[in-house]
């Protein structure tokens with residue numbers, strides 16, 4: 001039994017050992033399996049983590065995709081809304097388009113209807129035009145006939161007008177005298193002796209009678225020391241007061257100057273003491289102050305161009321001479337001084353020429369103003385070189401005018417002489433005194449002025465056929481043909497308004513009165529018929 005028990009025990013122990021070993025093996029297996037499992041678990045966890053990370057990425061992607069999808073959906077909704085709007089617009093446009101097309105079609109129909117009407121109207125217009133052209137041609141022919149008749153009448157009327165105009169001039173007298181008192185100049189307003197007492201006649205009465213009066217009051221002391229007052233009245237064809245401008249003066253002479261175009265010789269003189277306004281009257285200043293020479297020239301050119309319409313053609317040429325100490329100088333010559341000797345020649349037909357002087361053909365007023373400027377500058381040079389010589393020389397501007405009218409066969413020629421005379425001072429007041437040259441000048445001036453008065457006087461007394469003393473001075477010889485039978489003469493007597501010049505003023509008025517009271521002769525026109 002023990003053995004059995006021992007055997008059993010041994011068996012049991014053996015079995016226990018075996019079981020222990022088996023347990024140990026199992027434990028080892030378990031440990032291995034546990035390690036394997038833990039390793040697998042670790043792997044699984046890592047895989048799990050990776051998967052979670054991937055899942056997170058996928059989730060993020062998904063979120064983004066969703067956002068993108070939302071945005072796209074929004075856009076799509078917007079696009080759809082736009083699409084709907086555009087569709088609506090398109091539908092509206094299509095509706096309008098078809099309405100327009102309807103209108104265009106209706107318009108096209110109307111246009112073709114109108115075209116048809118237009119064509120009918122055009123045909124009618126062409127017909128009317130043809131008829132009108134025919135009527136115009138007839139009217140034109142009628143008009144041409146009437147114009148020719150009116151032109152003919154006009155030419156006749158022009159011839160009559162010229163005759164009447166010159167008859168009026170003749171009635172006014174062919175020797176006329178205008179007195180002109182210049183205004184006191186600014187520096188003379190406070191002259192020590194003041195202004196002379198000059199009174200003017202009633203202007204309306206003067207207009208009615210054609211004669212104007214001027215009264216001068218002089219005061220002198222008698223031998224007994226008493227003051228003697230003398231009131232002198234003078235009568236002229238016209239008296240211009242200081243207030244009268246160049247325009248008013250020219251209005252009175254323009255018809256006279258114009259008669260040169262009708263074939264008359266016209267002489268306009270400015271007489272008076274130095275500084276009395278002769279040059280102002282003849283040449284004047286700028287613009288409204290232009291004197292008689294530029295105004296007469298402008299008017300002659302203006303009238304001659306108007307007369308072109310009536311068939312008249314004019315040729316004009318000008319000379320500008322100066323007579324100083326009885327010697328003629330050409331103011332248009334070249335060089336500072338004219339050294340040529342000029343002679344006055346009168347041929348058997350009474351045509352006067354001065355030898356060797358420049359005569360410039362003139363076709364417009366601008367050329368004349370250049371000519372006047374040339375003469376003025378030569379006079380100014382001479383005045384500076386020879387101590388104000390211009391006051392002591394006579395200047396003679398002559399415009400020769402030749403006219404012909406092929407339509408009426410008339411021809412005419414005339415000369416307009418515009419003469420600025422030398423200062424008319426008497427010897428005592430000329431300041432010549434002991435100065436021999438000045439004495440000679442004054443004697444020559446007085447001689448020529450009294451020769452001029454004698455000639456005008458003789459002409460006025462009807463001595464044209466008898467003796468007229470032209471030969472007594474160069475000036476009267478120079479103007480002989482212009483002053484004789486075929487001439488109209490006007491003398492301006494220029495007067496100073498100053499008391500200091502009263503003595504000279506009275507002398508000038510007496511000289512002018514002598515010229516004025518001469519009975520008028522009849523001017524003759526130089527005209528004829530063209531022989532061709």
Ligand SMILES: Nc1ncnc2c1ncn2[C@@H]1O[C@H](COP(=O)(O)OP(=O)(O)OP(=O)(O)O)[C@@H](O)[C@H]1O
Pocket residue numbers: 181182183185272273274275276277278279280281390391392422423494
């Ligand atoms: N009617 C007028 N209105 C304004 N100023 C005038 C008038 N008349 C003359 N004068 C002025 O008086 C001054 C003298 O005139 P002007 O030179 O014409 O005299 P004149 O008689 O020609 O003298 P001269 O013999 O020295 O040439 C000038 O300054 C001129 O401008």
